[in-house]
Amino acid sequence: MSPSLRETAATALNLLVFSVVGAGLLSGVYSLTRDAIDKTEQAEKQALVAQTLPGGSFDNDLVRDARPLPVDPLLGLKRPGQAYVARREGKATALVLEAVAPDGYAGEIRMLVGIHADGRIAGVRVTSHHETPGLGDYIELAKNKWITVFDGHSLADTPAERWKVRKDGGRFESMAGATITPRAVIKATHRALQYFSAHREQLLRGTP
């Protein structure tokens, strides 16, 4: 073996040793922290999903009672999502759907839509968005109560042409300066309700 080749091999070996030590360190830390991270993630998800439902309307573990949602244009999902079934004493009382509004002012708005078994909205929450701070971000509950305008409404009490902002002849208020954002959220909520009514039996059926 020529000296230069030997040097190259030694360097490569050295790099390999660093990589292996690094990988070992990371896998060690990963397995140490995995349980704690999983637990907080579950708790967070449960809390987030539970926000869309009135307190005391369910007694089950929502995250454990999740079922897959297919990619469907009505939900706007690009990857399969999840639906969470809320039950009280074993009986399905509500459903929380993951939905995406693809046409926000700055890309996708991801939402959770809680729907009572009778088809009324229990609550809508935005889980992630990129709307302009100070203008379009009033769809977050932390910033504004606006997102609660949907509570109690359904396909039955609001015909399709009224699922719009007031400016477009609909029933829902919007804030001056930002109407693209609420338009997207209203449309996505309306579509989620349509998905629910089309698949209601299938979504609520079954026991945990």
Place this chain on the structure above:
Amino acid sequence: MLSQDARDIIYNGLWKQNPGLVQILGMCPTLAISNNVVNALSLGLATAFVMAMSNGAVALVRNLIPHPVRIPVFILIIAALVTVVDLAMDAWAHPLFLVLGIFIPLIVTNCIVLARVEAFASKRSTTHSILDGAMMGLGLTGVLVTLGAVREIIGKGTLLSGIDLALGPMARDWVIPIIPHYPGLLIAILPPGAFIGLGTLIALRNVLLERQASRAARPSVVTSQ
């Protein structure tokens, strides 16, 4: 008492070679995160911590690293450390992770970390390297916080908004309204405000240095009379 070396390192990091104002390194997080004081301080301290750790780790093994592959090894060490910090915070300091979580992985891509490892830690002792990492990080934190304060005051008319995210709900009342009923100036919060603000800070520093230089060049006429 600190040695002359240590004092030089502190002076370099905080002022003379300040990463934000002089080296102009690590601009991506500087510009993105400095839209309010809380974000700026959080990211600044996290960066300082990672810089101190990565500088220390590299200085410790600097004689084992072959010169031709030093950069990949540095990146490997920095990335591993950042991932460890990220995982540990997620598991054991979750509220802090919720605030800083998105910034931590960004630190790997912050070139100031690699720059200090290459320029300093690969040649100097471990303790000096840790000090250099911490001081450079704090120097960057100072710039971030100043920029964050200016942008928040001009953009929103407040200081410390969002502090409850970092310190819990009890801190919600700590938000200081500087200008009451201020309608806000969006451009200061959006990315252009970051460029304008940083440019202004660099210009101010240069004005200050020019003043000092011209004062030093002119011997005092008054006292000679």
